[in-house]
Amino acid sequence: MTAALPASTRDLMAKFGIEASVFTGGPMASFSPLTGEQIAGLTPTSAAETDAAIARAHAAFLTWRNLPAPRRGELVRLLGEELRAAKEDLGRLVSIEAGKSASEGLGEVQEMIDICDFAVGLSRQLYGLTIATERPGHRMMETWHPLGVVGIISAFNFPVAVWSWNAALALVCGNPVVWKPSEKTPLTALASQAILDRALKRFGADAPEGLSQVLIGGADVGNALVVNPKVALVSATGSTRMGRIVGPKVAERFGRTILELGGNNAGIVTPSADLDMALRAIAFGAMGTAGQRCTTMRRLFVHESVYDTLVPRLIKAYASVSVGNVLETQALVGPLIDKDAFDGMQKALEAAKAAGGTVHGGERQPVGPDTAYYVKPALVEMPSQTGPVLHETFAPILYVMKYSDFDQVIELHNAVGAGLSSSIFTLDMREMETFLSASGSDCGIANVNIGTSGAEIGGAFGGEKETGGGRESGSDAWRAYMRRATNTVNYSRALPLAQGVVFDID
Incomplete structure (x- = not known):
């Protein structure tokens, strides 16, 4: 492997607890745009490994969804702490792998910290509505429940921030995440997962195995994520061309999408x-x-x-x-x-x-x-x-x-x-x-x-038309990661039917 920054890359990855053997010697090359030279060679996730990862995430969902949301928020709070501690190292890795200036690399990590802060507060604010009902002695309301496995497909230009926008909200909303980063920026993804692993270790046994996983590879790995029916929501960031492929495939199986696409x-x-x-x-x-x-x-x-x-x-x-x-x-x-x-x-x-x-x-x-x-x-x-x-x-x-x-x-x-x-x-x-x-x-x-x-991060991020219509990050974007149920409770002794319908049975 030829590399302009081999020592510094190895040293940085070691700080995240990732051995060099994980990112050297594999067939999938990663390059630093600062020099154009190879800095890593990774082994892509196989189709079988991808399916197994999604299965683990689905199993994790069955446990994680029942944990109270404020407790789920505690994990994200710990993630924010770990990101603060790792800000300099992760910011530098963003600069090496995505070619960003030092201030932009640090600024991207700060966005990750900010969305964690936002999501922690949100974990106590997943509000539904009480709705006026036409039937006496009844109460109508809406409740919001965890949706399921969230698949994240991110682009090279914001290699870690976009993951955090999705992951922080998905986790507090009760959903596991499976992340397919850009094949151009895999090292920052591995480092981000390592930082979350530190938070998970501190969080304890309430976090099930498979709550957050990274899939390394190209379009074939992304496609496996897109077509798997156990992935309830696919949040995909990239070109409009990519969105035209992802959107119909997810819609065909009646899954949900958050599409963040082109911007002219x-x-x-x-x-x-x-x-x-x-x-x-x-x-x-x-x-x-x-x-x-x-x-x-x-x-x-x-x-x-x-x-x-x-x-x-x-x-x-x-x-x-x-x-x-x-x-x-x-x-x-x-x-x-x-x-x-x-x-x-x-x-x-x-x-x-x-x-x-x-x-x-x-x-x-x-x-x-x-x-x-x-x-x-x-x-x-x-x-x-x-x-x-x-x-x-x-x-x-x-x-x-x-x-x-x-x-x-x-x-x-x-x-x-x-x-x-x-x-x-x-x-x-x-x-x-x-x-x-x-x-x-x-x-x-x-x-x-x-x-x-x-x-x-306080405002929902996204656009209209060929940008895809998706919203990530702040405001009420959390609703995309949950399912809504309308509930009616009859606390009377009668059974009035909606719209005044009469249906008497002797």
């Missing part, structure tokens, strides 16, 4: 905008994480009255932004995940040129070995929203277009398949409220005077 996110800069604020928000939203966030800003509509003031400043920011190895330098932009991402970016830029676009940036940068793919973020001035602008490219490309009419720009904003995140920069109350109204942004996330990128 846009921002609007109005005449009244604070341009200094907009500049900073757009720059991070479009270039942060090398454009590899599902909430990355990919389209920008700038009013014609401020276009010539803002866009040259943006072009200057794009030209001056630092690109490099984010663990060895203070660079703001790290690498693309792999060659496929680089090729996809270059193909999109060529299509933009063919459609009349003017490209600023986008060139490969001479950073590290040839096996690493660092690029200058690209800003593309487009004459109209056409061609590659209508499709998400998972790379740092921002398409910039002029607009003149507010109603028209709302239509343009909504005229793409995805509907994840959106933002408007304005000091005009009418424009702001219109953007947030039913006739405004059609996205699951709509922001004012901040960018599209990033989200807090």
